[in-house]
Amino acid sequence: MTVLVLLSYEKGNYIRPITRSAITAATKLGDVHVLLAGKDLGDLAQKASALSGVKKVLIADHEAYAHMLAEPTADLIESLADSYDTIIVPANAEGKDILPRVAGLLDIQPVSDIVEIIDTNTFVRPIYAGSILATVKTHDNKKLLSVRGTAFAPTAEEGGSAEIEKLTHFSGSEKTLSKFCELKISQSDRPELESARVVISGGRGMQSSDNFVLIEKVADQLNAAIGASRAAVDAGFINNDCQVGQTGKIVAPELYIAVGISGAIQHLAGIKESKVIVAINKDPDAPIFKASNYGIVGDLFEILPQLEEKLGALK
Amino acid sequence: MKVIVPVKRVVDSNIKPLVKSDGSGIEINGVKMSMNPFDETAVEEAVQLKEKNIVTEIIVISIGEIKCQDILRTAMAMGADRGILVTTDQAVESLSVAKILKHFVEKEKPDFVLMGKQASDDDMNATGQILAAKLGWAQGTFISKLELSEGKAKVTREIDDGQEILELTLPAVLTTDLRLNEPRYASLPNIMKARKKPLETVALTDLGIDLKNSLEIVSIKEFSSSRESIIVDSVDALLDKLKNEAKVI
Ligand SMILES: Cc1cc2nc3c(=O)[nH]c(=O)nc-3n(C[C@H](O)[C@H](O)[C@H](O)COP(=O)(O)OP(=O)(O)OC[C@H]3O[C@@H](n4cnc5c(N)ncnc54)[C@H](O)[C@@H]3O)c2cc1C
Ligand SMILES: Nc1ncnc2c1ncn2[C@@H]1O[C@H](COP(=O)(O)O)[C@@H](O)[C@H]1O
Numbered sequence: 001m002t003v004l005v006l007l008s009y010e011k012g013n014y015i016r017p018i019t020r021s022a023i024t025a026a027t028k029l030g031d032v033h034v035l036l037a038g039k040d041l042g043d044l045a046q047k048a049s050a051l052s053g054v055k056k057v058l059i060a061d062h063e064a065y066a067h068m069l070a071e072p073t074a075d076l077i078e079s080l081a082d083s084y085d086t087i088i089v090p091a092n093a094e095g096k097d098i099l100p101r102v103a104g105l106l107d108i109q110p111v112s113d114i115v116e117i118i119d120t121n122t123f124v125r126p127i128y129a130g131s132i133l134a135t136v137k138t139h140d141n142k143k144l145l146s147v148r149g150t151a152f153a154p155t156a157e158e159g160g161s162a163e164i165e166k167l168t169h170f171s172g173s174e175k176t177l178s179k180f181c182e183l184k185i186s187q188s189d190r191p192e193l194e195s196a197r198v199v200i201s202g203g204r205g206m207q208s209s210d211n212f213v214l215i216e217k218v219a220d221q222l223n224a225a226i227g228a229s230r231a232a233v234d235a236g237f238i239n240n241d242c243q244v245g246q247t248g249k250i251v252a253p254e255l256y257i258a259v260g261i262s263g264a265i266q267h268l269a270g271i272k273e274s275k276v277i278v279a280i281n282k283d284p285d286a287p288i289f290k291a292s293n294y295g296i297v298g299d300l301f302e303i304l305p306q307l308e309e310k311l312g313a314l315k
Numbered sequence: 316m317k318v319i320v321p322v323k324r325v326v327d328s329n330i331k332p333l334v335k336s337d338g339s340g341i342e343i344n345g346v347k348m349s350m351n352p353f354d355e356t357a358v359e360e361a362v363q364l365k366e367k368n369i370v371t372e373i374i375v376i377s378i379g380e381i382k383c384q385d386i387l388r389t390a391m392a393m394g395a396d397r398g399i400l401v402t403t404d405q406a407v408e409s410l411s412v413a414k415i416l417k418h419f420v421e422k423e424k425p426d427f428v429l430m431g432k433q434a435s436d437d438d439m440n441a442t443g444q445i446l447a448a449k450l451g452w453a454q455g456t457f458i459s460k461l462e463l464s465e466g467k468a469k470v471t472r473e474i475d476d477g478q479e480i481l482e483l484t485l486p487a488v489l490t491t492d493l494r495l496n497e498p499r500y501a502s503l504p505n506i507m508k509a510r511k512k513p514l515e516t517v518a519l520t521d522l523g524i525d526l527k528n529s530l531e532i533v534s535i536k537e538f539s540s541s542r543e544s545i546i547v548d549s550v551d552a553l554l555d556k557l558k559n560e561a562k563v564i
Contacts, residue, residue: 008475016475069481070444070447070454070456071453071454074448092475093457093472093474093475094474094475096440096456096457097444097456097457098444099441099444100409100440100441100442100443100444100445100448101444101445101447101448101454102448103410103441103444103445103448104410104413104445104446104447104448105448107410108410108529109408109410109528109529109530110409110439110445111530112439112440112441113438126438126538127437127438127535128326128332128435128436128438129328129435129438130538131537131538132332132341132535132536132537133536133537133538134532134534134535135532135533135534135535136530136531136533137530137531137533138529138530138531139530139531140529176484177452177453177483177484177487178453178454178455178481178482178484178487179481179482179483180481181469181480181481181482182479182480183477183478183479183480184477184478184479184480185476185477186476186477198563222564230493234494239477240459240473240494241475241476241477246435246438247433247492247493254563255557255561265331266328272538272540275561275563276557276561276563278553289544289546290540290542291540291542291544292542292544293542293544293545294543294545294546294547294553294556294557294561295544295547296546296547296548296549296550296553297546303550306550307550307553307554310550310554311554311564314554314558314564
């Protein structure tokens with residue numbers, strides 16, 4: 001069995017940890033080849049070849065894939081599909097955009113967001129915002145899977161020495177159905193939300209964007225990434241890409257601190273795999289407490305400054 | 316411009332779904348059912364575009380049991396012009412839904428299809444992309460902003476580290492992020508009016524589309540949190556727990 005994994009990377013920079021998780025999942029199904037598509041790839045090919053568990057790196061270096069637009073990228077994957085029993089993408093926005101399009105081209109039902117591999121055809125995936133876990137078996141002879149990063153430990157960045165093959169046929173490269181205009185990246189010096197060891201999130205209880213300073217100060221002490229509930233994002237307290245949950249990011253840090261967040265199932269959907277969850281909320285009946293390891297019932301405006309100060313003193 | 320908006324009837328998002336006692340599926344007897352929230356967003360956007368005279372006709376389509384009429388009526392009360400209900404008692408997976416939708420796209424020839432990025436029950440997030448592939452159309456997924464002009468759609472997409480702006484050639488399939496808009500509540504007079512709007516019902520078996528389900532549900536179970544939920548009474552006590560018991564700081 002050979003498995004193709006689409007690499008998700010930050011441009012000219014690094015391979016996203018979620019890709020390394022997808023590779024871990026892929027190694028359970030067969031020999032792993034990875035596809036690196038893009039333009040101006042820098043040393044990403046070397047980095048990909050060094051990933052533990054990878055046997056071969058396929059490189060598609062072409063302008064058409066510069067922004068990983070779904071139409072040309074899906075065509076590219078379709079053109080390679082004959083050689084693979086399984087095609088895997090990381091279940092991030094990029095993978096979720098591309099994989100089902102490949103599925104449409106190949107006439108296969110994709111399996112999204114797998115969190116466990118039972119056997120080569122059987123997988124576990126969350127449904128209903130993660131309140132239900134479904135074990136599903138696919139009867140398609142080719143499998144198209146997207147993999148939840150939090151469910152598989154990322155493969156090591158070093159240790160591999162995969163062969164590198166440059167592709168010369170660029171399927172879909174002539175497609176101009178959509179045109180890239182602009183990327184608006186939210187800059188932050190903090191660790192990436194999806195791979196941070198500690199995440200602290202604020203909800204509607206924060207009341208304003210200015211009050212997020214209280215969260216930032218605690219985050220500084222813990223070298224934490226900052227997240228938010230949908231209510232906080234919708235209220236404009238913080239950027240959209242900080243949203244955690246069913247429709248936001250899925251996180252699984254060692255420590256997740258939920259501040260002024262009630263604990264709706266759609267929010268819990270994004271934090272279930274966290275090792276330890278702490279809730280700070282003034283309402284003792286807030287559902288977040290039932291989903292937490294530890295909780296403090298009280299006013300976040302009193303608790304956060306204390307937390308900052310006492311964490312500082314611990315150092 | 317003409318738009319098709321597919322809408323799915325799902326267990327209301329405010330309700331915690333429970334597994335039937337025999338483990339065969341989710342209990343929906345006596346459970347409140349609603350329009351998938353992502354589809355509500357799609358309907359709202361279409362209606363706003365109609366109010367701006369950019370869209371001239373909105374067709375809503377639902378596939379499922381006869382009760383899907385409810386959500387089609389809701390969509391029409393929000394402002395959609397007519398509805399199509401494709402009846403079936405079988406569960407239909409994304410690939411089949413896309414094939415059924417393709418049938419109606421070819422018949423109705425809309426300028427674009429606007430749909431939810433995912434159904435809040437199966438959370439598959441696939442149908443729109445599959446449909447776009449099958450039609451050979453451009454796709455704009457997870458959009459939080461839409462601007463239409465002659466033959467083009469400019470979309471802002473919610474992506475991993477921010478937002479991406481694309482210009483798509485129409486016709487295209489667009490899928491909605493919840494932050495595209497805030498769906499309206501239908502007013503009573505509009506609910507009354509919607510009762511008179513055309514609703515065509517057709518049995519899936521009469522469409523002559525060859526469908527098979529390839530994803531078999533082996534078993535389902537409720538996710539249960541095994542966390543202790545220990546309530547501490549001070550920040551000091553919390554830090555002590557985190558340091559000495561959980562060992563995470
Ligand atoms: C289809 C769908 C998808 C969704 N996806 C997501 C998602 O991805 N992520 C997400 O987060 N939500 C999502 N939601 C929304 C979700 O259902 C909730 O509405 C949202 O999570 C609520 O955010 P919140 O907990 O911040 O706000 P609220 O529910 O309003 O809770 C605020 C909390 O703050 C507490 N509080 C207030 N003041 C203080 C204070 N001074 N000190 C301490 N505590 C205080 C209150 O007691 C309360 O518990 C989705 C909803 C739908 C329908
Ligand atoms: N049975 C259905 N009837 C109508 N539309 C559907 C149906 N199933 C899925 N859809 C559409 O496809 C979108 C994505 O669903 P999914 O790919 O299943 O997550 C939904 O938001 C709907 O717009």
